[in-house]
Each structure stands twice: as C-alpha cells, then as structure tokens.
Amino acid sequence: MEQYFQKDIETMPVEKIKELQSAKLVKQVKHVYENVPYYRELMDKKGVRPEDIHGIEDLHKLPFISKSDLRETYPYGMLAVPLSDCVRIHSTSGTTGKRVIAYYTQHDIDLWEDCCARAIVAAGGTKEDVLQVAYGYGLFTGGAGLHGGSHKVGCLTLPMSSGNTERQIQFMMDLKSTIICCTPSYAAYIGETLKEQGYKPEDNSLKSGIFGAEPWTEEMRRDIEKALGIKAYDIYGLTETSGPGVAFECKEQKGMHINEDHFIAEIIDPETGEVLPEGEKGELVFTSLDKEAFPLLRYRTRDICVLSREKCSCGRTFIRMAKPMGRSDDMLIIRGVNVFPSQIETVLLNEGYAPNYRIEVDRVNNTDTLDVYVELLPEQLSDTTEGIVKMEKALSAAITTMLGIRPAVHLVPPKTIVRSEGKAVRVVDKRKLHD
Ligand code: ADP
Ligand code: ZN
Secondary structure (H helix, E strand, O other), X not given: OOOOOOHHHHOOOHHHHHHHHHHHHHHHHHHHHHHOHHHHXXXXXHOOOHHHOOOHHHHHHOXXXXXXXXXXXXXXXXXXXOHHHEXXXXXXXXXXXXXXXXXXXXXXXXXXXXXXHHHHHHOOOOOOOEEEEXXXXXXXXXXXXXXXXXXXXXXXXXXXXXXXXXXXXXXHHHOOOOEEEEOHHHHHHHHHHHHHOOOOHHHOOOOEEEEEOOOOOHHHHHHHHHHHOOEEEEEEEEHHHXXXXXXXXXXXXXXXXXXXXXXXXXXXXXXXXXXXXXXXXXXXXXXXXXXXXXXXXXXXXXXXXXXXXXXXXXXXXOOEEOOOOOEOOOOEEEOOEEXXXXXXXXXXXXXXXXXXXXXXXXXXXXXXXXXXXXXXXXXXXXXXXXXXXXXXXXXXXXXXXXXXXXXXXXXXXXXXXXXXXXXXXXXXXXXXXXX
C-alpha cells in the first residue's frame, strides 16, 4: 500500500491545493512587499501592489526574480525577517558563477525537512531503514536537507557526506544501508567501485536511492539501478527554494511531484517571460509560499522542463515536473544547433559505454568544434588501434544522428576521466576563453 509522509496534504484535491495556494500567496506577497525593499521597488516599478494580488490568478502580475538579483543583493538584501530570527545559512554550489546564499528560520528548516521526508517516504523509506546521506554537507543543501528529512521519517541516519568512497562502501556493507542519497554521478561512481571490489549488485542491502542536484538521463537511471540493485528515485530542488525536496519522484517514476502546498510552479517562455500552458516546455519558475526568511516570488530557475497535471497512480495530487533537461545556460549552441549535454549522455549509455565522459567545445577558424572524450570499458582496452578507430566512428555517427552535428569522438583509457563525488562537471566550453 502506498505510504505518505503527510497524506492529507499530499493527496489533497487539486481545487483545495489551489485555494490553499491563493490564500498563502496573498499573505506572502504582503510579507515580501513590507520587508524586502529590493522586491518592493521591483513591484512599484511594475505598478503592482499587494492589494492587487487576490489569488494565484494574479500571480502573473508580479515581477520575476533571477539569480542576478540575488547576486546583486548578496548577502542580506533579500532578508525578510530580522537576521536574529535566522538559524542557518546555505549556499548554492556555484555551478554557474558566483554563489548565492539563502537564510532560514527554524520554521523554514522544518518545512524543508518535511519536503525531504515526503521524498524519502515516497522512495519506500520507513523508520526501519538505514539511510546513508552521501550528498555533501557544508554549505551545500543536499546533505543537510536529506539528513533532516531522514530524521523526520525516523530512519537510522548515516551522515557520511560525499567522498571517501572506500569508507562509504565499508559502512554501506557493515551497517547494511537500505537507502542511499547522493548525486547520480556519485551513485554511478559508487556502483563502479563496488564492482571493482568484487561485489555483485545483490551483495548490498540497498533497496532504493534518492538522487538529484544535477541533470541525469533515464539511461543513467537504468545503469545505476542495475549497478546497485536498487530502484533509483529523482529529487529536485535548489538552494534558492530551500534545497532538495521541492519535487520528488514516487514509484511511478514519471516525473516529480512538486510540493505545491509550499511552492507554486509556472512554466514560462524564457525569451518573452510569457506563461505557457501546462504541457509546454519552458523555464521553470517558483514562488515560495511559506518561506519566512528568504521568500522568493516568481524565481526564474533557468531549468528547462514540462509540467503535467495528469493523475498519478500513487494517489498524490501534486503536479509533476518532467526531468529537467538541464539549465538554459547548460545548453550549448554549437554551429547554430542547440545541444544539451544530456543528449550526448543518452547516446553514450545506449551504446554501452559508462557515464564517464567530457565534452569540449572550442572555436577554430571561426568554426565551432565539438570533441567528446569517452572512456573505453576495461574489456575494450585490448582492442587494436583499428578496432578503436572503428568504435570512435560508430559512436560519432550515433551522436550525429541525435544532435544533427558531427562530433570528434575520442575513446580514452579507463579511469582517465575524473570521477565526481558531487555535481559532475562534464562540459568545458573553451570558446568562453576567447571571448
Ligand atoms: P547551483 O545552481 O550553483 O548548482 P544548487 O546546488 O542550488 O546550486 O543547485 C540547484 C540546481 O541543480 C537546479 O537549479 C538544477 O539546475 C539542478 N538540479 C537539482 N536537482 C536536479 C534534478 N533532479 N535534475 C536535474 N537538475 C537538478
Ligand atoms: Zn505519483
């Protein structure tokens, strides 16, 4: 039988969710307008006042906030409560530039941990589980978020943090971890290391994993599930909206349920800012409804995805977001063609390679170049040079079919591409160096 962490909320009829969101939005806009001068100015400039917001139907009247606003107001310009009411600070990973920070009251932390607890329960977690947190701790939100959620569910929590893979595996085996949480790239690395140590997927006690913080493909999911002998669940979030747990996958594994009692999600056209109807692909925008210290109205995530209100067999009524394809700024434009690194990952894994690759883009004589470095599998190492050239050509052809542009593929020896313990860095765009 399906288990929920907060059944009444997670299965609330859609109409009720919308009523709840409307009521919370009115209050939240007032809170922000009164306490955050920066946002008040934006609203004044747009000619919208808190009294104009009567419910979610008025959401579109509000101005957007983006990462550059957060960088501009760094560190405390978005604070909506006295700093003395805050109990914690986290920071983004800085994947796309200067880090931004977020501050939390105890109430903010509580609700965030509830969201993570919902994700853990949806992945089959109960108080009988041993949950290994292999996300980084520190200022990153992954470790602390899942840690708090794990406590709420009552799991036996192993606060491992990321890295030190030998020790991860030792404790995983000795303490019989049943759930592991980390980035998908780190999960793949742990799977690879287990195999090297002679373990078979059925030797560990893991039943599920909760992976997120970076884009990963369905092919990658399949690989991780096979390597660890588990069911792999996706979890999504960003520091700006608290951290992981904004959305989580249920056993259906068809998109992640967004915790709509705390967040309103919109999809917009990234060029025009126009709100798109459900089912269309665009940029994900979040409005936080309950956050006290660092509330964000219409925050542009730059993550590209699709929402669906289709009924889910798990009984949860929250809207679902598809796996984000990556951020709009992860998208590479190569010789005029839009390329997401995840498309290349799909091809590599479908062709039987491991998810160890690096994409290099450069510009030579005014033409963009695309080089894809992929590790040979250990059993391919003995192949002749001729054989390897053939494999490179085959892989290049498969990528060309997917992207419409031809890359130069380089098969490199096993273990020559750095493994990731946190968010994997797969793309080197050297064109930026010349600009
Ligand atoms: P940074 O923006 O510096 O990476 P965060 O650690 O807050 O800082 O990361 C949030 C971002 O991570 C999201 O905006 C999104 O791009 C990515 N992300 C998080 N979870 C997922 C997921 N499940 N799938 C794809 N991307 C994700
Ligand atoms: Zn579901």
